[in-house]
Amino acid sequence: MSDMDEMEDGSGIVKKFMFLNRKAPHGTVYALEGLEVVLITAAFDQDVSMVFTDDGIYQLMKGIDTKGIEVKDFSRTYRALEGYDIEKLYVDQASLDARGLTEDDLIVDVTVLSVDEMANLMVEQDVVISF
């Protein structure tokens, strides 16, 4: 991904992209391949928000160890997002509550929103992509 800084579509348009992560990692590939889209989108200098809701919150668990299932541990990539200027990370309180989790259980700093706040954030987006 060394050429990422050179990517742009030349239009100068900046849109609001929301990536809505609703699926747990490892059981399916969506979380991993979704993260790849987020990194590319940031290279296009777009206004990126990442939202973790429902089982998507499980992507951010501290202490993930994938050695035993012999798949790549991509959870450390979330920590690198800041380097890609992706700083808008959101989770919703109800999804945390429903899983017995708090912010302290997550590997990155997130902004915790109510469902209404998250819903309003979604409405104002230009593009919503869900993985």
Place this chain on the structure above:
Amino acid sequence: MLHIVNKSATERSTLESCLRMATKGSAVLLIEDAVYAATNGNAAAAKIQAAAADLKIYALGPDLAARGMAGRVLDGVNVVDYGGFVDLVAEHSNCQSWL
């Protein structure tokens, strides 16, 4: 905003996730296996009818017909064809597929 749901509400919680996030005045389009929720007697029917107070609920006709459900659609649910699906996407400024 247009919300698109394609999962059966009696198998997955996707419809519920969508409904809690859909703001007043938004549209919800049920396609594929999600259309069962818009039929009389389905366990999710009450949820759909309650949601219809604040949201516009649509179901894709060809998916209802393919499942033998065309004659069982709940009152208050608007049945659309693929042309109506295209119109809904065009009419709303953005859309979210609840996969």
Place this chain on the structure above:
Amino acid sequence: MEFGILVNEGPYTHQASDTAYLFARTAIEKGHKVPRVFFYHDGVNNSTRLATPPQDDRNVNSRWSKLAEEHAVDLVVCVAAAQRRGINDDVLAPGFRISGLGQLVEMGIQHDRLVTFGD
């Protein structure tokens, strides 16, 4: 209006690819444009010309090719997802090309709407 379409599942196992195709075809019939369809995750499996479904079934893959030919739809297959799943230029059906995820982002930036079909 210009619609970008994202297909995240392969043919036959999920309805996603059928719904996406019918949406795209209908949009074009109604006078809209579908400049590009992007295939990601198992959606890349829509692109192989090696699929040979039974005579009495629809051919999902060649149906996309026909749409591309008749309406100049750019069918783009994600290179990273394709390589993971054994899809390369040797097996591509007509109208498909392999490229990077940037093509998906471009679709989101340039088109009026982006609609996702998946599971």
